[in-house]
Amino acid sequence: MADQNEFAYDDFGLDAEFTAFRTGLMEHVVPPGPDAVRSTVRHRRRVATTTGVALALVLVVGPVAGYAALNRPSPPTPGPAVTSEPTVSPTPSVSPTPSPTPSASGTPAAPDGKISKTDLLSARVTLPAWRSTAAEWCVTKNVRLDDDPKMKHPSLVTLLHGDVDDDGADETVTLLTCPIEDGSSTQQVVVFDRDGAGNIVTLGQVMNTGAGIDQIMGIQFEDSGAVRAQVGDIPDCCVVPKEWSQKQWRSFRWNGSEFTQTSGPESFGPNPLFTDLRVVSASRVTFTENPSDPVWGMRHGSVTVKIRNAGSTASKTVRLTLNFGTGVLRHEGNGWSACTKVSNTASVPANMLFCDLAPLRPGEERTLVLGLGNSAAQPDSGTATAELSNRQVVENEEFVVPDSNDRNNRAEFQFG
Template identity: 45%
Template sequence: MAEFDEVQLDAEFAAYRTALLPAIAPDGPASVRQTVRRRRRRTAVAVAAALVVAVAVPVAGEAGLRRNPGPPATSTTASPTPSESPSPTPSASPSPAAPDGRIERAELLAATVDLPSWDDLPDRPDGKQCHSRGIRLSGDPVGDDANLLVELAYGDVDRDGATETVVLVRCLFGTRGPAQVVAFDRDAAGRVVTLGRVAATADPTPEWLIGLQVRAADGVIRVAMADRAPGVGWPLEQSQRQWRGYRWDGERFRQVEGPTSFGPNPYAADVSVSSSNLALSREPGDSFAGTIQVRVRNASAGEVPNAVLSFGLPWQLRPFGDGWERCRENMLEARAPYQCTLGRLAPHADIRLNLQLRRGQGMPLASGKATIELLVSAADGGSLMERDRNDNFATITHYYG
């Protein structure tokens, strides 16, 4: 390799410097100061931003705690997640469904249930003969069991989204014994429980519960009832009937529809008769006479079209005096058995009669007993039904005083 001459190298470097140095402008003092100021501003901005973040984070955290304290914080070690997507928020668990209270007839007859006490029924002392705790309902209409299951219906009566069972139960089947409508449900364990009484018979009305239904739209229980119970001499067609609706209010069933009472039944009556005894005192000659005080009452709220007093007196006793003027017949000319037609009895009428009787001369009569009967009839002549006819008779004693 040829060696370079030192003189020649110096000449080459000199030419290089001559060509390049004019193109290079070195930084002067002003340029240096501008660069330093720019760097200082960047540093100040960065420091201020860091301070803002340091102050804002605790404040924001405190404000968040004031809005929703939430559960106490627990220290956990975060496990790695397969992706950067946030974890889904768990949804609130739904409330447990209400137990299904639909109880089929066979299951209900096999269950031991509690009924609302028969003793609680208003003015129905016959209910004391019926048991209500730990009993089995009867499905045999000709059996001797007291609590007869008459009818069932189903519906959501307490509006909890599940079905309940409503039953009509009658006590002392074959009589005019009491009846009640009862709602049954199930508890969380599936046991049959009593929700409550819906309706019941009462005195004086209703004497009879006919049937029931549950309206699906609003859970109202509708009960068909009659003012008078059917029986011997009283067909159900002569009873006044009506529907009443009942709704559960969270504690008990309350009536929300239908009438609350019955009007007077044109085929029913509640009348009575009573009388004092007859003390016969001697009059001039061989005759004896005395007075009885007879009381006739209409305890019903309806009118009795026709009322007649029938006197089962010995033939030796004959009426006399002004007391008999209330009778439509001329009692002074009538013969035994005597009948006094009173006619119309107004609602709650209370009539008192002072009636004189005389034993004629030469007509021997020993002391004894006699009867007075009160007979009532409808406007068309048909008989009126009474729950108790024992008080339609009065027994008097005639004697010599």
């Protein structure tokens, strides 16, 4: 019985506890009815509204954030972590040889224009124009230079090197020559270089003969980059003594497109050896026969020739030469006594006569009346010439001194 009462007491206690729990909860439980329905509806509306707003925000904010992400600049790449002290690379035991750089500015190095004589003579080059009196074999296109100045072809006389265009590399300076018919030559100074492919090209012409320059004796290269040329006013060759030529040094520089003279004289003054001899006039010659002449067919006549020194320098020996072109001529009469020397059959052809005269002072004029004998019956008439020349003997050899105006040294006259 005691156990049953104990169990009964326990059941009563549990019932009391449940009763108290229910009583406490009932204050918070809403019974079914309109109030419960309204409360449930309000709760559901709040849930639906909150869900719609959230969905709208997702639809609007999502694309905007996407576009912003696309247009946003990329953040800088983070640099390497910097420690408190830099790491020092070890010094190599042998310094490596650096590769050659084109230049301090990064531009390509200029081609090496230092061309050897062998390479230049074996190349085909284009030359600047020669002077207008050059012979037809003095060509300029596709030229292979010769090394013999006596050949009828452009030839190399002198070759030297120097940086003429201030590009840091040497070019090749040359003196070229080409012979002409009278035994002299035409010359020019030309600079050659190489292009980027290593081909030999012509940089430009420094100078050439002409315009009062008849000879280029030599060339030099100056440390300043200028090319110097020694020039003369008469050919320094052939049968002309070197002492007769006036010589000058003239310097030329490259200006980026051509060579221009930068120092030295620009022209020659009057050569002290030159003068201006003129044949002022020569009269017609009429040959007639002399009945008492023992030589059958001999005809006689005379010519009056007026000559003058129109220059400012006294002449050397003056020679007057008469050229009839045909026939057999001889001297006659006293007029030839003014001559210091006359021709003979051994010195000139039979149809020519000459008379050497004492020097003429500047402005001096002389008139000569020279008797002539002509033993040839034919031709009966024709045209003859009277010509003056200025002559000087040097070391027992006779030379013709150039005339300052050789266009008036000669006059024609008729005979018959």
